[in-house]
Amino acid sequence: MLNDLQSKQCDENETDFSDLSALFLNCTLKKSPEKSHTCGLIDMSRTIMERNGVSVEVLRPVDHAIAFGVSPDMTEHGWSKDAWPGILEKVLASDILVLTTPIWLGDKSSVCTQVIERLYSASGQRNDQGQSIYYGRVGGCLITGNEDGAKHCAMNMLYSLGHLGYAIPPQADAAWLGEIGPGPSYLDEESGGPENDFTNRNTTFMTWNLMHMARMLKDAGGIPAHGNQRDKWEDGCRFDAPNPEYR
Template sequence: MSVKVLFLNGTLKKSPQESNTEALIKKSADVFSKEGAETEVIRLVDYNIDYGIMEEDEGDDEWLGIHNKIMEADILVIATPIWLGEKSSIITKALERLNGVSSKTNSKGQSIFYNKAGGVVVTGNEDGAQSVSRSVLYSLSQLGFTIPPNVDTYWVGEAGPGASYIEGGKENDFTKQQVSMMSYNLLHFARMLKDHPIPAEGNTLE
């Protein structure tokens, strides 16, 4: 069964700058690819994305193309560095744009994001991974994404300034375990939702 996975990389570094967040994304993407899933990474900072709670085609920007890829995906993984203890500003912007279509429904009257699985990847060199993960996963759940167990993968090193993921996290056993758990759990739920979509009874926005 074909499964499409889309990663939104919220690094603040434009391509082709090296991104710790993208390095950790690649670990997850490798797991998905090994299991036959199709993966794509979008580095959001490379695109013109307007601020605001608006529909996908309302802004004078490039969000519509990103939105269309989200709609084609079975799995959406939000990936973000931590700055000042928070997710990156461009991930906040992306979540706000997703919120702009939160009232839109599928043919059954459910959120258009129903039957898609969501996860989160976090990098940094300070505390905040669990707080950022909680914020992102709650947002995705509110929008209609299904959140399986253990779908937060992160590397933050020791508290305070320290080694980045590329410098010190690639061989960390906990992070490697989380990458595996997140990827396989998302894949399992995506396949399950394709076979058995969430029933509409009691689950419509209309």
């Protein structure tokens, strides 16, 4: 899975990442065990993390009965089933979250949109310091497709994660694109995807940057809690400015 340079980087690493955990949400439209080309790119990043002691889980949201909506548990709003609360527990137990998606019609998958909406449903929850529940965690994204749109998808996905409270390191995205129109996908033998140097470089940089930033945040105890606590803002600890309505 890793080339010689990637393996050498892992062998020469002196930073302890063994107390970190990562969750990859593979927003493919294909249920397990159907082959996911997006999972092929995940495997490279996952291997680098695991070689460095990070505990990694890969989950396909499409395998689970996730309700639509923007509340933490949609069974409270008329849905008979909602697997999202259990997935959210995994999200909140992870130091690193990587959203991954194929490209359809130049955009991220419908599953990825649903996942972001459900992540947003917990945006009103706060940590022990009164910050967004996602503060102190790191986010990135991986994208595959046979048509253009990778940067468009990354902009939306990384903005969404940052808006929710995730820290986004430099070079936090990577992608592979095949030829425009029908053609081989990432894992197809004739695609050249796994050998693509540009994709391999960006995936490697993204993975290490996620681990480095997660290490820094964990060692620092998260994002300093000054000037970003909603409780204190609502209690009046601010300059003479109106209190924005929370939506």
